Amino acid sequence: xxxxxxxxxxxxxxxxxxxxxxxxxxxxxxxxxxxxxxxxxxxxxxxxxxxxxxxxxxxxxxxxxxxxxxxxxxxxxxxxxxxxxxxxxxxxxxxxxxxxxxxxxxxxxxxxxxxxxxxxxxxxxxxxxxxxxxxxxxxxxxxxxxxxxxxxxxxxxxxxxxxxxxxxxxxxxxxxxxxxxxxxxxxxxxxxxxxxxxxxxxxxxxxxxxxxxxxxxxxxxxxxxxxxxxxxxxxxxxxxxxxxxxxxxxxxxxxxxxxxxxxxxxxxxxxxxxxxxxxxxxxxxxxxxxxxxxxxxxxxxxxxxxxxxxxxxxxxxxxxxxxxx
Amino acid sequence: xxxxxxxxxxxxxxxxxxxxxxxxxxxxxxxxxxxxxxxxxxxxxxxxxxxxxxxxxxxxxxxxxxxxxxxxxxxxxxxxxxxxxxxxxxxxxxxxxxxxxxxxxxxxxxxxxxxxxxxxxxxxxxxxxxxxxxxxxxxxxxxxxxxxxxxxxxxxxxxxxxxxxxxxxxxxxxxxxxxxxxxxxxxxxxxxxxxxxxxxxxxxxxxxxxxxxxxxxxxxxxxxxxxxxxxxxxxxxxxxxxxxxxxxxxxxxxxxxxxxxxxxxxxxxxxxxxxxxxxxxxxxxxxxxxxxxxxxxxxxxxxxxxxxxxxxxxxxxxxxxxxxx
Numbered sequence: 001x002x003x004x005x006x007x008x009x010x011x012x013x014x015x016x017x018x019x020x021x022x023x024x025x026x027x028x029x030x031x032x033x034x035x036x037x038x039x040x041x042x043x044x045x046x047x048x049x050x051x052x053x054x055x056x057x058x059x060x061x062x063x064x065x066x067x068x069x070x071x072x073x074x075x076x077x078x079x080x081x082x083x084x085x086x087x088x089x090x091x092x093x094x095x096x097x098x099x100x101x102x103x104x105x106x107x108x109x110x111x112x113x114x115x116x117x118x119x120x121x122x123x124x125x126x127x128x129x130x131x132x133x134x135x136x137x138x139x140x141x142x143x144x145x146x147x148x149x150x151x152x153x154x155x156x157x158x159x160x161x162x163x164x165x166x167x168x169x170x171x172x173x174x175x176x177x178x179x180x181x182x183x184x185x186x187x188x189x190x191x192x193x194x195x196x197x198x199x200x201x202x203x204x205x206x207x208x209x210x211x212x213x214x215x216x217x218x219x220x221x222x223x224x225x226x227x228x229x230x231x232x233x234x235x236x237x238x239x240x241x242x243x244x245x246x247x248x249x250x251x252x253x254x255x256x257x258x259x260x261x262x263x264x265x266x267x268x269x270x271x272x273x274x275x276x277x278x279x280x281x282x283x284x285x286x287x288x289x290x291x292x293x294x295x296x297x298x299x300x301x302x303x304x305x306x307x308x309x310x311x312x313x314x315x316x317x318x319x320x321x322x323x324x325x
Numbered sequence: 326x327x328x329x330x331x332x333x334x335x336x337x338x339x340x341x342x343x344x345x346x347x348x349x350x351x352x353x354x355x356x357x358x359x360x361x362x363x364x365x366x367x368x369x370x371x372x373x374x375x376x377x378x379x380x381x382x383x384x385x386x387x388x389x390x391x392x393x394x395x396x397x398x399x400x401x402x403x404x405x406x407x408x409x410x411x412x413x414x415x416x417x418x419x420x421x422x423x424x425x426x427x428x429x430x431x432x433x434x435x436x437x438x439x440x441x442x443x444x445x446x447x448x449x450x451x452x453x454x455x456x457x458x459x460x461x462x463x464x465x466x467x468x469x470x471x472x473x474x475x476x477x478x479x480x481x482x483x484x485x486x487x488x489x490x491x492x493x494x495x496x497x498x499x500x501x502x503x504x505x506x507x508x509x510x511x512x513x514x515x516x517x518x519x520x521x522x523x524x525x526x527x528x529x530x531x532x533x534x535x536x537x538x539x540x541x542x543x544x545x546x547x548x549x550x551x552x553x554x555x556x557x558x559x560x561x562x563x564x565x566x567x568x569x570x571x572x573x574x575x576x577x578x579x580x581x582x583x584x585x586x587x588x589x590x591x592x593x594x595x596x597x598x599x600x601x602x603x604x605x606x607x608x609x610x611x612x613x614x615x616x617x618x619x620x621x622x623x624x625x626x627x628x629x630x631x632x633x634x635x636x637x638x639x640x641x642x643x644x645x646x647x648x649x650x
Binding site: 262265270 | 341345349450462466511584591592597598599602603605606607613631635639643647649
């Protein structure tokens, strides 16, 4: 029988998880939970039903793994511990500084309930984290570099949208190719923020808006843009729709290490047409691992660091050893 | 207290493991075991002693993990099960077709003794295997490609050395760049053996040897060369020593997958100055995992598929989550 998956939150990520689950023969999406009126939500899956988030506590026996697709700022810090006391759960919590406290809260709830709570799942944190851990573990004498992009940063796009006079915006994070090549060559440069990434902004403004002021506000925005070489290009709504509707992303973790005089470069890279769909695919694999680890009697909070790779695969262990080892 | 490592077999790989262990603060090399006369063997580590392989059974309480650095053809099929009944062990068994039976033999011995036996550890099998497993698990709709090189293949070099009139040889496996780029671009081509790799041979011959015959014998050698575009370059002993003493290797696992209409390319690549030193470094990390998993009560045969990434790291879990997640 396929494991029964529930999704809480039906934005870009929730839709990405839905698509990933539909591609997995061993998983079945049975329910999407929403804080909106369930009747107002149309979902892609014919097999699943839409419920109010309030129905969750009564559905403990109908969901094997609940995937939490809310935001890291306010949703997940509350939701993940709350639902880890009822379900195996997976989230994509990515507020780095708060990971230790989030882990502790989820661990307490999940351990108490005998459930698994996988946190911080996706590609960064997630697949990129594993790449860093493997590389450091194998070659202790070395240094890791992470480059992101070329890809859309939703957080930076949102920051531009909050500026007065801006109707819509899309921000691409772009790695500085020369720095990337230096790192790939096995040198261990010290790189500033500016030397690692540039930021390309495409902006649609309200009629009559002061473009010079908007450009200045973007470029001087602390944390988001002031430490980067930033370009601002004003475009029409039609151009935005035609050329910037997709959500591509990707990047590379490059580790440059050595054994005495011998150098070794390890690189893990992703080129993704759709950030939310790939993230959703990682989460679906983690949901499988949560289900299987829980079935073996494990419980508590987990990250990708705690998950033996075999648990992510739908294939049995004999088959894996015979084919992919 | 540092975990105490023993090495059986002091060839290129044994020396690579020795160097890796010396770089790990939590590990100490205490013994190298040899089938030769121990008095004849000089090792790099001052702390470790050289013993006869016959001393192994009497040293169960002095070694936490024994690393087996013999060959896959005849050494490991016997040694790994034999010593897994006494020690936690790690090997780099790489005869693909025999992995299932080797795993079963090691599992029986290790389970019976309450020890861990990690098999098939290195970069392929090993790190590349994990890359394939993660990618397939995340994106079930896709295809993996493995390219090796540019690097020295010891097996192919040895095959050339067995030809009459050949004094020394070095064979480089080289990926076909055009095929690599096609795969990287997200296409899923069907590639023949010839389309994936070429083979470059550097050969030193005996005085008066028939070079034309030797070149023909190399190029027509079944399995090793006949399915590849092979180049043969005759060089002097001095050139061999000056330009071909190192053992670089590397390669890429490229996975091209999709979620519906959206494509995603995952690449894990290695550029290694020294194949045995990097392989030895992976093995040293696996030895740490074997020790720690056994300390938690686990036993039996394991591969990198069964090892949660955290066990490979010397850092504690809180630190890992705070820094590398």
